[in-house]
Amino acid sequence: MIPHWLLLEIGLPVEMVKLDLASREHKxxxxxxxxxxxxxPTLVVGDQVITESAAILLWLVEQAPGQWLAPAMGTAQRAQFLQHVVHLAxxxxxxxxxxxxPEEAAGAAAAxxxxxHAERDIALEWERWNGLLAERPYLLGTDISAADFYLCVLMRWSRNMPRPATDWPHLARFAATLKARPSFALLYQREELTDWT
Structure with a gap:
């Protein structure tokens, strides 16, 4: 979802191929x-194959007209942007x-x-990001970046948890701002999603 949303924001033409994960088409x-x-996801550009959401995100940032999805290379804000992306990933x-x-790493007995423990760690993350957004609209201040889209998609992942990200007030405001973008409605239409709108 992260690369798809950014592709819509950038306006790069792309052919999407939907995989049925339930039938394990990805295997x-x-x-x-x-x-x-x-x-x-997997992004194919000519003969190049790019995997991992964060890597695709960083590649797309470089393709964005005017580089508006990330601060300029070599700046302190660029370092902060990279830190956010790597932390999220x-x-x-x-x-x-x-x-x-939960059974993958711990086995069935410790699932x-x-x-x-994962739920506790995720809640601690929401505390961190909520605090960061307490006095600013976006992660880097007044300018939106690809890291904001990444965080918003991960927030969506929590929608069915006992305590979703939107229980934190600054995160709820942040999500509402990103979900108001025209690209979000288009993303949901193309992904055929109806939840978390």
Whole structure:
């Protein structure tokens, strides 16, 4: 969802191929030939294959006209932007994986405890991001960046948790701002989604 949303924001033409994850289309040989890890998303640009949401996000930032999705290279704000993207990819997103699939790392016997720890870690993350957004509309201040879209999509992942991200007031305001963008409505239409609108 993150790359798709950014592609809509940038306006780059793209051919989308929907995979049925329930039937494990992402584990079939033709997909594994593109992405041996069998994960989604995968972006194919000519002969180049780019995997991992954060990597695709960073590549798309470089393709954006006027580079508006990230601060200029070499600036202090660019370093802050990169820090946010890496933190989301390495801390919050893996915590969700532990919450959605608690038996993967811990085994069936420890799945409940693993899920509980992941839920606690995700709540601590919401505290962190809520505090960061307390006095600013976006993660970098007054300018929106690709990191904002990333955070918003991860917030959506919490929609069915006992305490979703929108329970935190600054995160709720932030999500409402991003969901008001025309690209969000188009994303939901193309992804055929109806929840979290």
């Amino acid at each position: 079939r040989p033709e997909y594994l030939a593109l992405n041996p890890a069998g994960t989604v 390495n801390t919050l997103q893996p915590a969700f994986r532990r919450w959605f699939y 409940a405890a693993n899920k509980q």
